[in-house]
Structure formats: structure tokens, C-alpha cells
Amino acid sequence: MLVVLDTNVLFQSLYSAEGASHFILGLIRHQKIKLALSLKVFAEYEEVLKRKKSLKDFGMGVEDVEHVLSFLAYIGRPFDTHFHFRPNLRDESDNIFVELAVASGAQFVITNNVRDFTHHSQLRFPDFLVATPSSFVKGWRKRNEK
Numbered sequence: 001m002l003v004v005l006d007t008n009v010l011f012q013s014l015y016s017a018e019g020a021s022h023f024i025l026g027l028i029r030h031q032k033i034k035l036a037l038s039l040k041v042f043a044e045y046e047e048v049l050k051r052k053k054s055l056k057d058f059g060m061g062v063e064d065v066e067h068v069l070s071f072l073a074y075i076g077r078p079f080d081t082h083f084h085f086r087p088n089l090r091d092e093s094d095n096i097f098v099e100l101a102v103a104s105g106a107q108f109v110i111t112n113n114v115r116d117f118t119h120h121s122q123l124r125f126p127d128f129l130v131a132t133p134s135s136f137v138k139g140w141r142k143r144n145e146k
Helices: 005-013 021-028 038-049 052-058 062-075 092-104 114-118 135-145
Strands: 002-005 035-039 108-112 130-131
Touching: 002 005, 002 021, 002 062, 002 092, 005 021, 005 038, 005 052, 005 062, 021 062, 021 135, 035 062, 035 092, 038 062, 038 092, 052 062, 092 108, 108 135, 130 135
Parallel strands: 002 035, 002 108, 108 130
Antiparallel strands: none
């Protein structure tokens, strides 16, 4: 299964070792699900996670975050999003995640802001689901932890 992670999910997974976001990072780490990456998405991860406030929130140094990013770059599946698919989402910065989902054929975009992907958007996304971390984990457990 291939997924796209919104930056807020990755942020939450580093902020707290509890909860669905951290569980999802563990699934990626243990290669139970695959992470789709593009240069644009990776650049956003890097920019957000290396902010001074983020580092303080995580209780980590820049080197620690660089190790996480290096691991994601190593384990993630790279995809080019050379076309500029713009679904006109409410938050313009979320378009890169939809671009990646379309280019990669991912089954899920996992985000804490589902409403940003569904509220007043001009497009429907029949090829992938937009899910919160908790709903994704519930579904994954139902299918895989019998």
C-alpha cells in the first residue's frame, strides 16, 4: 500500500510517540506501507520540521531531524510531479500532496486536515482516499491485525 503523508502527520509523529501519526511512521519504518515522495513534498517536510519552533516542540536538534529526513528519503518511493496539476484546494500549499497522490497512484492521502481536501474543492478524487491518521490506522488494523 502506497500513501502520501501531509506534513502535519509527520510533524505530529515526531511531536508525540503516542497516537496514530506515530503508529503510521512505524508502519513506514517497518515497510508495512510505502511512502510516496516528491521533491516538493520533501522540501516542505524539511522546511517545516527544521523550524526553530518545531525543533523546540520535538525536543530535537537539527541533526536529529536530518536523520529522520534522510531515512524518509532512503525508504520513500520517489515520484516526479513535473506537471502542475492544481485541484484548487482551499489551502494552496496542500496541492502538492494531491499532485503526488495522482502521480504515484497512492491509495491514501493521510492528513489531519481532511476538510481542506474536501471542502469546496472543485475536483473529486476517485483514485485515492483522504483520511485522518486515526481513521487510516483503524482501517489498517481491521485489515491487517486479525
